[in-house]
């Protein structure tokens with residue numbers, strides 16, 4: 254089946270976080286479309302990481318059929334569910350997972366909270382590699398942990414890990430956990446196997462457990478290769494816990510269905526006990542149905558969406574080069590997040606944010622929320638119709654031109 258990602262879909266009235274809410278200092282608040290500051294349909298939301306596209310047709314069909322059944326009581330995954338995950342990991346990523354290793358959770362972020370609580374005592378430390386997905390910070394500090402930063406280095410338009418700094422930080426005996434993000438949100442880097450190996454060997458040497466957040470692991474752009482951390486070998490698998498989900502891949506985040514893969518028996522028992530003690534809900538019947546359909550019949554859609562996203566990146570890249578040369582795209586190798594280096598505009602963080610919201614009328618993520626290393630950058634979600642992307646770029650170009658011609 255050929256999918257049309259240019260199709261316009263009315264998102265209103267769907268309880269969508271992206272289209273019905275705005276982020277504020279008090280968390281998410283309903284989007285008041287009559288507010289002159291936000292306007293009716295005048296702000297384009299390009300922040301929260303989900304797609305403006307419909308999920309694969311086989312997923313929609315399976316959900317409709319499940320809904321028709323009419324009974325929505327408590328649900329648990331069966332062997333078919335676990336086999337779907339096992340087959341997906343083997344087929345897509347060459348990683349042989351045992352069904353027993355899979356622990357289900359209603360999201361990766363809730364799992365990260367439980368993982369920190371399980372493996373890090375209050376006052377102990379957790380390593381992250383900023384700029385990085387900001388909920389990592391809260392998962393650590395809300396559970397009494399201390400953040401240790403191993404900042405990534407931007408060199409010639411590409412980020413790399415700082416292994417010297419990493420080795421020094423891992424040597425602290427109070428550091429218990431390292432969170433690896435692969436592909437890395439917000440910069441879109443897909444870490445090469447050699448880097449993963451070096452990262453894993455250093456962690457093992459210092460007895461530091463690795464949490465590999467691979468939620469974006471299926472969103473690998475053409476020509477790039479993703480290697481699951483735990484697939485590097487038994488030693489890597491035994492010292493790691495991998496977070497996966499079909500949520501980013503197939504635009505199913507609202508169905509809250511994630512799989513945390515823990516090959517080591519002892520680590521898995523501790524995590525399972527902590528999950529039981531956390532009172533988190535079980536999976537929901539729609540999430541189970543959607544995962545099974547997506548992993549069995551969604552590959553055709555996934556190939557097409559990746560091609561479309563790559564086309565969006567080409568459009569973004571050439572637009573910036575031709576019309577906004579002061580803004581540089583750090584081209585992602587995975588994810589649908591574009592990391593824009595706006596330092597060439599010479600604006601303060603506050604001014605950049607104001608320019609985007611008040612003048613360009615765009616809701617994007619300012620880089621500093623991913624750590625101070627992100628200052629001067631913006632994260633833009635490009636999983637939208639190409640016309641929406643071009644409209645967003647036109648808005649930025651117009652806002653900058655107006656600013657340049659305004660009297661000083």
Ligand SMILES: Cc1ncc(COP(=O)(O)O)c(C=O)c1O
Pocket residue numbers: 302359360361362363386434438466468469498500506511
């Ligand atoms: C790296 C990373 N981990 C986790 C999540 C969210 O996971 P979930 O919605 O399953 O809690 C996101 C969402 O953007 C993400 O980018």
